[in-house]
Amino acid sequence: MGRRARDRRRQQQQQQRQERGGGGGGDQAGWAGGYPEIVKENELFERYYRELGIVPAGEWGDFMAALREPLPATLRITGYRSHAKEILHCLKEKYFKELQDLEVDGQKVEMPQSLSWYPEELAWHTNLSRKILRKSPQLEKFHQFLVSETECGNISRQEAVSMIPPLLLNVNPHHKILDMCAAPGSKTAQLIEMLHADMNVPFPQGFVIANDVDNKRCYLLVHQAKRLNSPCIMVVNHDASSIPNLQIDVDGRKEVLFYDRILCDVPCSGDGTMRKNIDVWKKWTTQNSLQLHGLQLRIATRGVEQLAEGGRMVYSTCSLNPIENEAVIASLLEKSQGALELADVSSELPGLKRMPGITKWKVMLKDGQWFEEWKDVPSNRQTQIRPTMFPIKDEEKLKAMNLERCLRILPHHQNTGGFFVAVLIKKSPMPWNKRQPKVHQKLPQRTGETEVTAANSDNGSECITEEPTLAENEESKKAQELQNSDIEQSKKEGVCGPPPSKKMKLFGFKEDPFVFLPEDDPLFLPIQKFYALDPSFPKMNLLTRTQEGKKRQLYMVSKELRNVLLNNSEKMKVINTGIKVWSRNSDGEQFGCAFRLAQEGIYTLYPFIHARIINVCIEDVKILLTQENPFLSKFSSETQKKVKDMAMGSIVLKYDPDPEKPDDLQCPIVLCGWQGKTSLRAFVPKNERLHYLRMMGVEVFKAKRKEEESESKTEEEVQHRLAETEEGMDVEDKEHDLVTKMEAEIGEESSHSPVESSAMEVENKIEDLDQSSKNANSHVSQESKDTDTSNVKG
Numbered sequence: 089m090g091r092r093a094r095d096r097r098r099q100q101q102q103q104q105r106q107e108r109g110g111g112g113g114g115d116q117a118g119w120a121g122g123y124p125e126i127v128k129e130n131e132l133f134e135r136y137y138r139e140l141g142i143v144p145a146g147e148w149g150d151f152m153a154a155l156r157e158p159l160p161a162t163l164r165i166t167g168y169r170s171h172a173k174e175i176l177h178c179l180k181e182k183y184f185k186e187l188q189d190l191e192v193d194g195q196k197v198e199m200p201q202s203l204s205w206y207p208e209e210l211a212w213h214t215n216l217s218r219k220i221l222r223k224s225p226q227l228e229k230f231h232q233f234l235v236s237e238t239e240c241g242n243i244s245r246q247e248a249v250s251m252i253p254p255l256l257l258n259v260n261p262h263h264k265i266l267d268m269c270a271a272p273g274s275k276t277a278q279l280i281e282m283l284h285a286d287m288n289v290p291f292p293q294g295f296v297i298a299n300d301v302d303n304k305r306c307y308l309l310v311h312q313a314k315r316l317n318s319p320c321i322m323v324v325n326h327d328a329s330s331i332p333n334l335q336i337d338v339d340g341r342k343e344v345l346f347y348d349r350i351l352c353d354v355p356c357s358g359d360g361t362m363r364k365n366i367d368v369w370k371k372w373t374t375q376n377s378l379q380l381h382g383l384q385l386r387i388a389t390r391g392v393e394q395l396a397e398g399g400r401m402v403y404s405t406c407s408l409n410p411i412e413n414e415a416v417i418a419s420l421l422e423k424s425q426g427a428l429e430l431a432d433v434s435s436e437l438p439g440l441k442r443m444p445g446i447t448k449w450k451v452m453l454k455d456g457q458w459f460e461e462w463k464d465v466p467s468n469r470q471t472q473i474r475p476t477m478f479p480i481k482d483e484e485k486l487k488a489m490n491l492e493r494c495l496r497i498l499p500h501h502q503n504t505g506g507f508f509v510a511v512l513i514k515k516s517p518m519p520w521n522k523r524q525p526k527v528h529q530k531l532p533q534r535t536g537e538t539e540v541t542a543a544n545s546d547n548g549s550e551c552i553t554e555e556p557t558l559a560e561n562e563e564s565k566k567a568q569e570l571q572n573s574d575i576e577q578s579k580k581e582g583v584c585g586p587p588p589s590k591k592m593k594l595f596g597f598k599e600d601p602f603v604f605l606p607e608d609d610p611l612f613l614p615i616q617k618f619y620a621l622d623p624s625f626p627k628m629n630l631l632t633r634t635q636e637g638k639k640r641q642l643y644m645v646s647k648e649l650r651n652v653l654l655n656n657s658e659k660m661k662v663i664n665t666g667i668k669v670w671s672r673n674s675d676g677e678q679f680g681c682a683f684r685l686a687q688e689g690i691y692t693l694y695p696f697i698h699a700r701i702i703n704v705c706i707e708d709v710k711i712l713l714t715q716e717n718p719f720l721s722k723f724s725s726e727t728q729k730k731v732k733d734m735a736m737g738s739i740v741l742k743y744d745p746d747p748e749k750p751d752d753l754q755c756p757i758v759l760c761g762w763q764g765k766t767s768l769r770a771f772v773p774k775n776e777r778l779h780y781l782r783m784m785g786v787e788v789f790k791a792k793r794k795e796e797e798s799e800s801k802t803e804e805e806v807q808h809r810l811a812e813t814e815e816g817m818d819v820e821d822k823e824h825d826l827v828t829k830m831e832a833e834i835g836e837e838s839s840h841s842p843v844e845s846s847a848m849e850v851e852n853k854i855e856d857l858d859q860s861s862k863n864a865n866s867h868v869s870q871e872s873k874d875t876d877t878s879n880v881k882g
Contacts, residue, residue, distance in 0.1 A: 128156045128369050132456065133359070136374060139458075140449050142408055143498065154500035159363035160213040162203070162248045163234065166241060166281055166316065174755045174783045175242055176209060183233055186226045197227070203248055205439035211251060213503070233782065239775040241315025246274040247364070249497050249507035252440070253351055253404045254278035256433055256511050261285055261292040263348040264648070268328040268391055270298035271305035273312030275351060280316045290692045291626070291646045294348070295320040297334075301327045303663075310664045317688045319629070320646045322653075322665040328354075329386035333394065335655045336648075345652065346396035354384045356405035356412050360506025363499065375454040377411040378472050384416050385476060392420065392428060393521060395514045400431065403510045408498075410449040411477050413508040414491050417445075419476040420512070421489045425519045430493040431511040441501040445494025445510070447486055451477050599663060600633040602653055611639060615670065618681035618737070620699030631666060642670040644689060669693050673738070684738035685760040687772055694740065694758050701740045702730050702761075706752050709743050710784060712759065712770040713777045719767050731763060739763050741770060753784050 134152070137143065143151045165172050165179075190197045200214040221231040237243040254275050259265060259282035270276045276298045283292045298313065298321060300306050306325050313321045326332065334345040357376035362368045388403055395401050405412050421428055451459045451473055459465050462475045480486045497507040605612060605627065612627055621627075629650050632639040643666035645653070653665065669689035672682055685693065704712070708723050720728055743757040757780060760771045770777075778788045 126366050126369065128362075128366065130369050130372050132374070132454070133369075133372050135456070136452055137408065139452075140410065140446070142410075142443075142446065142496065144443070147498075147500065150500040151498060154503070155362050157363065158215075158217075159247070159505060160215050160503060162211065162213040162246060162251075163238075164206070164212075164244045164246050164251060164278075165210045166244060166277070171242060171755050171779075171783065172210060174753065175237065178782060179212075183230045187230065190224065190226055192220055192224050192227065197224075203251075205437045206251060206255075211248065213248060236775045236778050236782075239315075240773075240779045241277075241317070242779060244274055244277055248502075248504045249360070249406070250274055251278065252437070252495075252497070252507065252509055253353060253402045254282065255437060256509060257282075257349045257351060257400060257402050259283065259294075259349055261289065261294055263294040264345065264396075265294060265296045265349045265351070266331075266347040266391075266394065267296060267298045267351045267353075268331065268387060269300060269353050269355060270323075270351075271300040271302060271309045273298065273309040275353060276309065276321070277312055277316055279349075279351065280313065280318045280321055283320055284316075284318060287691070288695075290319075290695050291629075292320055293646075293648060295322065295646060295649050295652070297322050297324060297347075297652070299324045299326050299328060299331055301325070306663045314664075314667075314688070317667050317691065319644050319667050319689075319692055320649060322645075322649055323663040325661045325663050329383065329390050331390060331394070332656075332659045334652060334660065336651045337655055342655070345394075346399070347394055348396055348399045350391045350395050350399070350401040352388055352391040352401055352403045354380075354387050354403070354405060354412075356380060356384070356407040357409060358406050360406040360408050360497075360499070360508075363505055373454040374409075374411075374452045375472075377407065377409040378451075378453075378477070381411050381415065381477055382474065384412055385419055388416055388420050389423075392424070392512065392514060393518055395512075397514055397516060399514050401512045401514070403512060405508050406505060407508060408496070408506045410446055411451065413496075413510070414445050414447070414449065414494060415477050415479070417494060417510045417512075418480055418486075418489060418491060422480065422485070423519075427516045427518050428512050428514055430490045431513050432490070432493050433495070433511050434493075440497075443496040443498060443501075444492035445496060447491050448479055599661070601635060602657075602662065602665065603632050603635050604628065604650065604654070605630045605632070605642075614681050615683055618700070619685075619697050622696040622698060625696040630669075638672065640672045641668055641686075642683065643667060644669045644692060667692060679735055679737035681737060684762065684771070685740065687760045687776070690740070690758050690760050694742075697740055700734065700738065701742055702727060702734075703742050703744065706743060706784060709741075709757060709759075709780070710786060712741065712761065712768070713772065713781050714786070715769075717764075717767050717769045723768060727768075731768060734763060736763050736765065739768075753780075755783070 138148065165175050184200060187197050187199055197220075198215050200212045200216075202209045203211040203213060216227065221227045234243060234245075238245055255278075257265075257279070259279060261283050263283075265279055265283075267276050267279060276296060279296050283294050283296065286292075296318075298309055300309055300323075303325050306323055310323050313323060324331075335342050336345045337343075357372075357380060358365060359368055359372055362372075384405070388401075391401050391403075403417065407413065417430070421430070451465075453459075453469070453472070459469075459473065460478075461481070462473075462478050465473045480489065493510075495507075495509040497504060497509075499506050607628065612630070615621070616625070616627070626644075626647060629644050629647060631643050631645065631650075632641065633643070634640075645666040649665060653662070667689045668686040669692065670683035671686050673684045674682070704727055705724055708727050711718050711722055715722070720731060723731075739761045741759040741761045743753070743759075745754045745756060746752060747754075762769055762771060772780075781788045
């Protein structure tokens, strides 16, 4: 960018700031977020929804008034960690108490409120804007707390209504789950938390496969999921309407993978997000819904095809339009011929105010022309309007569908966005999939027609059949035979690479392969001996991202995801899976093990480690987290005795709470560390270190500021060290480039949220203290934010 262009841009920014400053009227503008006055009017929108009657009589004024108000920022405490209760206790007893009776610019600060329908008070909303958060030291401390805990994965910034679909899935730890349109990942994170409801089980039987069609958004999804450090998550990149059938090995037989739970949060027009995406006010038209209806129906159809019998699929949108909601569900129920039913969830989530689904609606074009039935649509309009957009006319069929079981969330009822949810249960195979897929031939055959029929061309949906045609088999037979030997050889070697280009056109980055460690790999024996790993340790689940040269990182997945990877690498584009459990450290070789423990995988590894564990008291933990390389003499005498006879190298530092000291931290902590000749230190990412200190009641606000001021001085040294290392960072480097670029593109929208926007201030910060140590490799974690601001995804 040239000098003149920079000057013009600077002038534009100054002008925008001046407009924002005067747009809201003095102090009130600060409370509104400091945005320029936007005309929140759309005559067509009001006319359309008034006519449809989606709002109860007498509530239209409240409905429109709520839409014109800014959306409260909502946060959710991640529920699967044992630290969740400690974070909640810290929020309520420290930060919320400091906000009581606090005034900023003569206005009393409104206290955050818990969402009454979310279990265990783990979700809260606040009307505090970013500008207000910065006007008071007490509020700024609260702001920094939210930012830091969000980056650790302990708090997730997520819209309130977005939390509903995962809750209605009723996930259990053994469920196989597909999230069809997952990015940016806030709902995916909820699903992962539910899998790990019991933190004493390091490898739940279930898993989450999170898919998104956009390659760039997949890296935002990876970032969000990696905060939770789960070995049970896989991110894939496919078109949800044609996501392939996956196979798994069951007792030596190949079977098609059917999912117990499917989240189908489809792309939508987003008119329920008007409170945060204010552009919708001027851009809204009925044409958006008409264009998306077919895609939504195809995605939902593909979802129910892959759902197991007895399984549950949640269909959701952040739209109020019945064309995207009830019309899709009604069409799906009609063509399922009784294979699907809407679940009655009226007793679930008590406290959530909801409206029933509607059974009568009309279709309107963007010019305001209405149509009540398909037969009224002129031929020149039949490409825009499809039969599936209209309500069912047969009263008996309509009644049997129970469309009133759908949930409609209106903004004025509980100060939220608008939302639609439908919960579907699969009772039997879909009529066009009565015959089992070819790969299932060893299983008992279900009765029914053997011929696979295509979906009615009038329903606006393409049926994705599971049985290949005879012609397709003949054409591909020779090519398949040539590929089979290579594929089988790769599986034997435990190599899961990207799919061949002949089978799929690849977009975005070409991913490195996933290579499982052979059972007799000499790399593992020193690790097993050094850490005295339990015989039950699943070493077959260890993988790397390189086939040649030194293995620099070791990752781990669950047994079930290993099964999926080994049997589907030729048809599935995997972006990321597994958590890092060990990192190569050249200095460690002289101590008997070339790999040191990685903090992100320590809670998964810890149950299997029987050596090199040091139990520390809370004072020792404070020293480890506040000092970079403390001498052994600073620790308690008990810790010094334990360390005395232990060889140098990577260690586990474990803190167990003392029930007799209720004022101390009451959740266990497991840290990775390094024992030197005269010192002991922890390898913990910076924000995680601050998290533990807060939970122990240590004031970290001032320390964080000093750290940020001194950070610029160490940046050159860090970059120099980074240039020397050859960490196999698989997606981290790609993720950083894409996340940074996407944050720049959506920066304007994301500033609506104090948590979301402020994450920009701390991205690209130093993750580990071990960057200045000769005993460890340097590495950086690129931090981004949950960019749940798209106007087409709820």
